[in-house]
Amino acid sequence: MCGIFGGVGVDEDETRIALEHINRGDDGITVRAYGDVLLGSRRHLVKTSNKEGVPAGESDQPYDSDVLPVSLVFNGEFFNFAEHKEGHFRDARFKTEGDTEAFLKLYEAEGIDFLKRRDIDAMYALGILDREKNKLYVTRDWPGRVPLFYYYDRDSRTFLFSSQLSGLRTLDRVDLNEAQELVPGHLLTLDLETFELEKTCYYKVQAVKKDQEILDIGRDLHERLQQSARNRTMGDVPICTMLSGGIDSLMTTYYVLSGIDFDKASYEPTSYVFAVDGFDSPDVHRARIAAEGFREIGLVHKEITATAEQLVEDIPDILRLFEMRNIKALSVYPLPIYYYLAPAMRADGFKVTIGGHGVDELLGAYDNWKELNTPHKVQSGYAARHLFINNIWENMMRRASIIFMERGPIEARFPFLRPAVCEYLLGVDPKWLKITPHNVELMLELISKRAGPQENWGEQLPWVHDYLVKYLDADGRQPEGFDERQHTDVEKLFWKFPLMVAGMHAADESFLPFHLLFNAKLRGQHGAGISSLEPQILQRYADLGGTDIEIYRSMVTKAFRLRDDWFEKPAGRIA
Numbered sequence: 001m002c003g004i005f006g007g008v009g010v011d012e013d014e015t016r017i018a019l020e021h022i023n024r025g026d027d028g029i030t031v032r033a034y035g036d037v038l039l040g041s042r043r044h045l046v047k048t049s050n051k052e053g054v055p056a057g058e059s060d061q062p063y064d065s066d067v068l069p070v071s072l073v074f075n076g077e078f079f080n081f082a083e084h085k086e087g088h089f090r091d092a093r094f095k096t097e098g099d100t101e102a103f104l105k106l107y108e109a110e111g112i113d114f115l116k117r118r119d120i121d122a123m124y125a126l127g128i129l130d131r132e133k134n135k136l137y138v139t140r141d142w143p144g145r146v147p148l149f150y151y152y153d154r155d156s157r158t159f160l161f162s163s164q165l166s167g168l169r170t171l172d173r174v175d176l177n178e179a180q181e182l183v184p185g186h187l188l189t190l191d192l193e194t195f196e197l198e199k200t201c202y203y204k205v206q207a208v209k210k211d212q213e214i215l216d217i218g219r220d221l222h223e224r225l226q227q228s229a230r231n232r233t234m235g236d237v238p239i240c241t242m243l244s245g246g247i248d249s250l251m252t253t254y255y256v257l258s259g260i261d262f263d264k265a266s267y268e269p270t271s272y273v274f275a276v277d278g279f280d281s282p283d284v285h286r287a288r289i290a291a292e293g294f295r296e297i298g299l300v301h302k303e304i305t306a307t308a309e310q311l312v313e314d315i316p317d318i319l320r321l322f323e324m325r326n327i328k329a330l331s332v333y334p335l336p337i338y339y340y341l342a343p344a345m346r347a348d349g350f351k352v353t354i355g356g357h358g359v360d361e362l363l364g365a366y367d368n369w370k371e372l373n374t375p376h377k378v379q380s381g382y383a384a385r386h387l388f389i390n391n392i393w394e395n396m397m398r399r400a401s402i403i404f405m406e407r408g409p410i411e412a413r414f415p416f417l418r419p420a421v422c423e424y425l426l427g428v429d430p431k432w433l434k435i436t437p438h439n440v441e442l443m444l445e446l447i448s449k450r451a452g453p454q455e456n457w458g459e460q461l462p463w464v465h466d467y468l469v470k471y472l473d474a475d476g477r478q479p480e481g482f483d484e485r486q487h488t489d490v491e492k493l494f495w496k497f498p499l500m501v502a503g504m505h506a507a508d509e510s511f512l513p514f515h516l517l518f519n520a521k522l523r524g525q526h527g528a529g530i531s532s533l534e535p536q537i538l539q540r541y542a543d544l545g546g547t548d549i550e551i552y553r554s555m556v557t558k559a560f561r562l563r564d565d566w567f568e569k570p571a572g573r574i575a
Contacts, residue, residue: 049098144184144393218501245286246521248356279529
């Protein structure tokens with residue numbers, strides 16, 4: 001993972017200053033000029049390349065081809081690059097041990113059409129200069145796991161690309177109202193002769209729809225997640241996870257940590273959870289229970305806190321780092337989790353963290369709150385889930401990638417966002433994503449066959465089992481004798497029924513306790529206590545507006561030099 005910056009209409013000093021303000025790594029900066037095209041990189045070293053001739057304190061990028069007049073800068077990770085080296089390029093001569101050169105070899109062999117390959121498992125933003133074709137290519141993966149912004153002004157012959165707005169913000173002549181974020185799965189082609197800029201879509205997600213029973217769905221998902229998590233342990237640095245007790249983070253932590261041989265690793269298996277200091281956090285409570293399930297591998301579980309007062313004071317800085325100009329109130333409240341976890345992880349020696357991001361989008365499992373007010377029946381449909389995952393880059397991906405890097409730097413990876421996993425989950429029939437008598441019967445059958453003795457059921461599964469039995473007795477209606485929280489918890493378990501069954505396959509073959517699969521979870525901002533601070537935020541920043549969204553828009557306007565009418569006519573926004 002790195003920060004990249006470059007283009008036309010900027011000099012070497014300006015490029016270096018821009019990279020110094022893109023805090024995506026602390027392992028060196030390199031800037032190189034190719035005529036009037038500048039390419040620069042700021043390095044976050046997670047995989048040693050052993051590239052010759054790299055001075056201390058510099059990045060090993062840009063990479064220059066030996067066979068073509070081509071140079072490349074790369075932000076991200078090519079998770080299965082070794083597979084490509086051993087297969088497609090077995091006879092090719094590689095000078096390094098890293099993944100950047102694998103992208104260069106793909107371009108040498110296939111040109112820019114290599115982007116259409118579906119056997120690439122990577123998160124990336126790329127800048128590729130082909131001096132023979134006189135073209136500069138800038139592209140970004142689907143679903144946008146790393147950020148990429150650009151600014152284009154043909155009249156002044158200016159085209160700039162940057163991993164973050166913070167790079168573009170260093171140039172006063174760049175109008176941040178006009179800077180755009182490249183839509184994931186798209187390619188920009190700049191003709192350096194005509195200075196025409198073309199944008200094309202090279203990747204569209206395709207749902208894989210199959211008529212499968214839930215046990216088969218769970219098994220297939222289990223196998224896909226095992227491979228995805230294995231790929232995401234690529235690297236030479238310590239890796240930790242986020243564990244807040246819900247099934248998303250539970251299964252991510254399981255798949256990642258079970259694939260690392262800690263007898264050979266130089267670090268301990270470690271996970272993190274965040275909560276506001278003094279808040280009775282259900283996230284912390286459930287994370288402690290989940291962490292007990294990893295006792296066999298010696299998991300170290302850390303609880304990170306910040307005071308309410310400190311969090312409220314940090315809101316302007318958090319929004320500046322978030323770089324979301326079209327701000328939404330619901331987007332703000334999860335941000336402090338990343339803001340405070342990142343420095344704690346880095347202080348402990350980690351450079352990579354892995355999270356369960358994407359499950360809510362892929363399965364349509366959001367709670368209604370703030371600007372999101374869509375019934376679950378609609379959310380769980382094919383169209384809504386497709387829309388959610390195609391827009392994940394505007395919110396969740398930005399906070400995970402930019403804030404973690406700015407505050408760590410910590411690279412964030414996401415097993416659920418491998419396209420092969422996304423396309424499979426998008427094809428799951430919505431009938432498996434809700435509580436119904438049929439699904440309850442199947443769940444009870446699975447519990448009967450797989451849960452083991454009741455003394456090992458923990459604190460959640462016994463009452464959930466009782467609820468399910470009484471639900472059937474009540475002919476599919478909410479049974480009496482349970483409070484509203486319990487009704488909601490059970491309903492939400494079925495929102496992620498396929499993932500629960502994948503977890504049952506994992507529990508069958510490993511140390512993972514079966515009963516841990518039955519923890520439904522609040523949204524992070526609620527479970528950590530952040531949303532409870534809204535009254536304090538309104539009071540502290542009353543001079544900026546009367547509502548939280550007015551306050552956040554005022555902060556964003558100042559941070560990014562936006563016009564007063566930007567939110568009415570957002571020229572720089574991609575719809």
